[in-house]
Amino acid sequence: xxxxxxxxxxxxxxxxxxxxxxxxxxxxxxxxxxxxxxxxxxxxxxxxxxxxxxxxxxxxxxxxxxxxxxxxxxxxxxxxxxxxxxxxxxxxxxxxxxxxxxxxxxxxxxxxxxxxxxxxxxxxxxxxxxxxxxxxxxxxxxxxxxxxxxxxxxxxxxxxxxxxxxxxxx
Amino acid sequence: xxxxxxxxxxxxxxxxxxxxxxxxxxxxxxxxxxxxxxxxxxxxxxxxxxxxxxxxxxxxxxxxxxxxxxxxxxxxxxxxxxxxxxxxxxxxxxxxxxxxxxxxxxxxxxxxxxxxxxxxxxxxxxxxxxxxxxxxxxxxxxxxxxxxxxxxxxxxxxxxxxxxxxxxxxxxxxxxxxxxxxxxxxxxxxxxxxxxxxxxxxxxxxxxxxxxxxxxxxxxxxxxxxxxxxxxxxxxxxxxxxxxxxxxxxxxxxxxxxxxxxxxxxxxxxxxxxxxxxxxxxxxxxxxxxxxxxxxxxxxxxxxxxxxxxxxxxxxxxxxxxxxxxxxxxxxxxxxxxxxxxxxxxxxxxxxxxxxxxxxxxxxxxxxxxxxxxxxxxxxxxxxxxxxxxxxxxxxxxxxxxxxxxxxxxxxxxxxxxxxxxxxxxxxxxxxxxxxxxxxxxxxxxxxxxxxxxxxxxxxxxxxxxxxxxxxxxxxxxxxxxxxxxxxxxxxxxxxxxxxxxxxxxxxxxxxxxxxxxxxxxxxxxxxxxxxxxxxxxxxxxxxxxxxxxxxxxxxxxxxxxxxxxxxxxxxxxxxxxxxxxxxxxxxxxxxxxxxxxxxxxxxxxxxxxxxxxxxxxxxxxxxxxxxxxxxxxxxxxxxxxxxxxxxxxxxxxxxxxxxxxxxxxxxxxxxxxxxxxxxxxxxxxxxxxxxxxxxxxxxxxxxxxxxxxxxxxxxxxxxxxxxxxxxxxxxxxxxxxxxxxxxxxxxxxxxxxxxxxxxxxxxxxxxxxxxxxxxxxxxxxxxxxxxxxxxxx
Numbered sequence: 033x034x035x036x037x038x039x040x041x042x043x044x045x046x047x048x049x050x051x052x053x054x055x056x057x058x059x060x061x062x063x064x065x066x067x068x069x070x071x072x073x074x075x076x077x078x079x080x081x082x083x084x085x086x087x088x089x090x091x092x093x094x095x096x097x098x099x100x101x102x103x104x105x106x107x108x109x110x111x112x113x114x115x116x117x118x119x120x121x122x123x124x125x126x127x128x129x130x131x132x133x134x135x136x137x138x139x140x141x142x143x144x145x146x147x148x149x150x151x152x153x154x155x156x157x158x159x160x161x162x163x164x165x166x167x168x169x170x171x172x173x174x175x176x177x178x179x180x181x182x183x184x185x186x187x188x189x190x191x192x193x194x195x196x197x198x199x200x201x202x
Numbered sequence: 203x204x205x206x207x208x209x210x211x212x213x214x215x216x217x218x219x220x221x222x223x224x225x226x227x228x229x230x231x232x233x234x235x236x237x238x239x240x241x242x243x244x245x246x247x248x249x250x251x252x253x254x255x256x257x258x259x260x261x262x263x264x265x266x267x268x269x270x271x272x273x274x275x276x277x278x279x280x281x282x283x284x285x286x287x288x289x290x291x292x293x294x295x296x297x298x299x300x301x302x303x304x305x306x307x308x309x310x311x312x313x314x315x316x317x318x319x320x321x322x323x324x325x326x327x328x329x330x331x332x333x334x335x336x337x338x339x340x341x342x343x344x345x346x347x348x349x350x351x352x353x354x355x356x357x358x359x360x361x362x363x364x365x366x367x368x369x370x371x372x373x374x375x376x377x378x379x380x381x382x383x384x385x386x387x388x389x390x391x392x393x394x395x396x397x398x399x400x401x402x403x404x405x406x407x408x409x410x411x412x413x414x415x416x417x418x419x420x421x422x423x424x425x426x427x428x429x430x431x432x433x434x435x436x437x438x439x440x441x442x443x444x445x446x447x448x449x450x451x452x453x454x455x456x457x458x459x460x461x462x463x464x465x466x467x468x469x470x471x472x473x474x475x476x477x478x479x480x481x482x483x484x485x486x487x488x489x490x491x492x493x494x495x496x497x498x499x500x501x502x503x504x505x506x507x508x509x510x511x512x513x514x515x516x517x518x519x520x521x522x523x524x525x526x527x528x529x530x531x532x533x534x535x536x537x538x539x540x541x542x543x544x545x546x547x548x549x550x551x552x553x554x555x556x557x558x559x560x561x562x563x564x565x566x567x568x569x570x571x572x573x574x575x576x577x578x579x580x581x582x583x584x585x586x587x588x589x590x591x592x593x594x595x596x597x598x599x600x601x602x603x604x605x606x607x608x609x610x611x612x613x614x615x616x617x618x619x620x621x622x623x624x625x626x627x628x629x630x631x632x633x634x635x636x637x638x639x640x641x642x643x644x645x646x647x648x649x650x651x652x653x654x655x656x657x658x659x660x661x662x663x664x665x666x667x668x669x670x671x672x673x674x675x676x677x678x679x680x681x682x683x684x685x686x687x688x689x690x691x692x693x694x695x696x697x698x699x700x701x702x703x704x705x706x707x708x709x710x711x712x713x714x715x716x717x718x719x720x721x722x723x724x725x726x727x728x729x730x731x732x733x734x735x736x737x738x739x740x741x742x743x744x745x746x747x748x749x750x751x752x753x754x755x756x757x758x759x760x761x762x763x764x765x766x767x768x769x770x771x772x773x774x775x776x777x778x779x780x781x782x783x784x785x786x787x788x789x790x791x792x793x794x795x796x797x798x799x800x801x802x803x804x805x806x807x808x809x810x811x812x813x814x815x816x817x818x819x820x821x822x823x824x825x826x827x828x829x830x831x832x833x834x835x836x837x838x839x840x841x842x843x844x845x846x847x848x849x850x851x852x853x854x855x856x857x858x859x860x861x862x863x864x865x866x867x868x869x870x871x872x873x874x875x876x877x878x879x880x881x882x883x884x885x886x887x888x889x890x891x892x893x894x895x896x897x898x899x900x901x902x903x904x905x906x907x908x909x910x911x912x913x914x915x916x917x918x919x920x921x922x923x924x925x926x927x928x929x930x931x932x933x934x935x936x937x938x939x940x941x942x943x944x945x946x947x948x949x950x951x952x953x954x955x956x957x958x959x960x961x962x963x964x965x966x967x968x969x970x971x972x973x974x975x976x977x978x979x980x981x982x983x984x985x986x987x988x989x990x991x992x993x994x995x996x
Binding site: 050054060061071110113124158167170174 | 429432434437438444450565566568614647887926930933
């Protein structure tokens with residue numbers, strides 16, 4: 033086997049695995065990450081979602097070789113317990129989980145979608161989440177958390193725009 | 203068999219006796235499932251008598267920290283930090299947060315100073331199984347953890363009294379410090395008083411609990427301490443347990459139900475990279491490899507010859523199968539003996555049959571466990587709901603002494619009952635023992651759904667009632683059929699669990715009994731008795747309703763597939779039938795469904811939740827169906843449903859508002875209004891989270907979930923063939939009214955909301971369209987069929 037070079041959460045790793053191994057097993061076994069999770073192995077539930085090249089991908093059906101060299105972000109790469117990402121913070125504010133097993137898929141899917149569509153409507157967000165499952169059915173809180181983050185960012189964006197205009201005026 | 207069996211009232215079965223019975227290998231649910239009454243066989247009766255003769259359950263399973271000793275529950279470190287030990291696990295519902303609040307409250311320390319340890323057979327007391335909406339009633343009333351924390355506070359006050367020279371009533375405890383009321387400079391911290399030493403005292407059964415009016419931590423929406431780790435990917439699930447030198451196992455389940463191993467060709471995988479060993483024990487087959495992907499590939503390529511399967515009854519005809527099998531195990535919950543007579547005299551007799559399918563726990567993550575079996579000792583990390591029974595039964599499976607098996611609970615994916623947690627624990631134990639190294643096993647999605655799941659029970663329910671000329675119910679007759687196989691892992695056998703059976707052990711035997719003996723004591727654990735009848739057993743009405751002529755008879759048969767408690771087992775199925783039927787009766791009497799319910803209820807707490815839910819929804823009093831609705835396009839309607847969960851373990855009522863597309867049969871739930879009474883509210887936000895989750899899970903189960911099979915095997919094996927409502931469906935607005943009863947006992951809250959959802963939606967469909975749907979799930983095809991049937995009759 034030849035080593036495969038991965039860039040995960042800003043760090044470089046060389047892993048010596050079968051190139052057909054799904055990315056998920058490399059992340060959770062070889063790199064000992066807890067964020068991405070095995071839910072179905074079929075790309076149906078979202079639990080294994082990571083962001084690669086800005087896209088939310090299902091790592092359980094993505095051969096590791098196909099993302100060699102790509103910038104990969106996992107849930108751990110967004111923020112920490114001490115300094116959570118604003119989207120993670122929104123989930124804490126809304127207490128938006130029960131068992132928490134699906135949270136990885138929910139946050140990573142929402143993050144990738146809102147990065148591309150910062151002005152998405154609530155309806156579009158629901159649509160974007162339509163292939164993510166939560167079996168505790170914490171749907172109401174999770175959607176509220178995603179909206180809280182979106183609105184917070186919109187406010188921040190307006191403030192930033194304002195500052196830029198002010199700076200330009202000076 | 204029947205002469206060795208009798209019905210024992212569950213209401214007289216104190217928790218302590220139930221725990222002792224559990225030690226003897228009988229779970230609480232094993233008595234309740236399908237039957238609704240506590241059914242005790244000769245041997246169980248002996249265990250019960252022994253348990254009762256022994257008095258309060260004091261010791262837990264052999265090896266458990268004794269339940270009557272304070273040190274089993276509470277430890278105080280030299281720095282004053284508190285560690286509490288509990289036998290009730292966090293399964294994702296937030297109960298650990300509420301337990302921390304309880305300990306902080308009674309011990310007068312800040313929430314952040316309490317660390318909770320749960321479910322470890324070396325460290326925590328044996329409190330049986332974490333199930334049945336029992337954690338709140340078990341640990342928050344006058345026993346167990348609550349009593350331990352209060353006993354510790356009183357003991358600390360006594361110690362401080364000696365140290366400071368004030369009587370205990372002149373002292374006050376706050377934030378882990380005890381000071382004199384008149385001179386706060388005279389003070390001592392908990393750490394200085396006990397400083398990591400043991401209390402060495404017993405729990406005080408008469409200890410004074412804080413009254414709810416004094417609460418500062420309990421009753422508040424404390425945030426879950428696990429949330430930051432969960433949302434940042436730092437939380438360690440059982441799936442993330444990594445031991446040095448750990449290998450990865452994968453199991454190969456039979457291709458058909460009843461198929462047995464004829465031959466295993468180990469050479470078919472020996473040359474594959476990373477393969478360590480092929481393990482076969484009777485019909486249990488697995489492979490251990492160095493890496494997870496290697497184990498998966500090896501199992502896919504392993505050549506096993508299996509015998510033909512034993513076949514399954516037709517899925518399409520399964521409800522008739524349930525009804526027609528002999529012999530059965532029959533139980534009467536109530537029987538006024540005059541039901542047939544009263545029905546014959548009634549002005550109107552209404553009959554209906556309701557159908558509820560097998561459903562899955564369908565945990566999002568497949569089940570996983572890690573076992574390290576070396577020589578005669580085992581350490582097991584398991585998401586089980588019962589570490590002590592798993593310790594004992596795994597010791598039998600492996601041929602080890604129970605005291606040499608250490609089971610440590612680690613959280614799995616939410617389970618909602620008995621999912622594959624125990625079976626995968628056995629898988630890991632067998633594979634680890636075969637290689638003498640730690641082995642992690644996580645099931646595939648297909649193995650989880652076809653050979654890991656213990657399905658929720660399918661039910662057929664016949665309802666029959668008589669109305670008098672004024673539209674009052676004069677008699678109610680309920681009869682149900684259900685099937686079950688396997689159970690929770692007993693303390694005495696691994697055979698209740700799929701892997702145990704594959705490895706050669708037998709599940710609990712089926713004990714036929716017909717006719718059912720007359721009920722001696724009232725119990726409504728299964729909600730087999732409708733809320734509207736008197737529940738008269740032993741000359742005393744103990745139900746929640748007014749109808750005096752009543753009968754509730756259940757029939758249980760062996761199931762062809764493994765089954766087990768799934769959130770609100772039997773209670774949900776029975777309540778779907780009762781509450782749909784009550785709506786049919788109201789319609790026949792041309793009465794408003796809420797007023798009609800209130801007319802037949804006697805239980806004050808049930809009456810209150812009914813009124814509160816109706817008020818929350820601005821319920822407009824009128825009969826169903828809604829007049830002047832069009833028969834094409836979108837029609838809107840509202841439905842009502844309520845329950846006294848298990849008769850007395852939580853009260854709930856709801857209104858569902860729906861839109862029905864009469865052209866496509868698609869039902870959209872727009873709004874849910876919910877009222878709930880679970881006694882004193884320990885954490886209002888946690889309670890709301892449970893109710894919201896239960897409401898939507900109930901909706902998914904009502905609208906789209908059903909286990910399917912062909913003549914050999916289960917065919918619903920992934921999220922395409924078993925449909926769960928995703929985050930992206932039209933999520934209804936949910937409004938919840940919490941009723942707080944600080945002076946009552948704590949009851950369950952995990953299963954109240956889910957129990958009443960299907961009926962409320964079905965009743966709303968009727969209100970909107972005039973079509974009655976009596977079979978779950980309410981798929982568009984079924985709704986369309988009900989619509990065309992209704993209109994062809996009209």
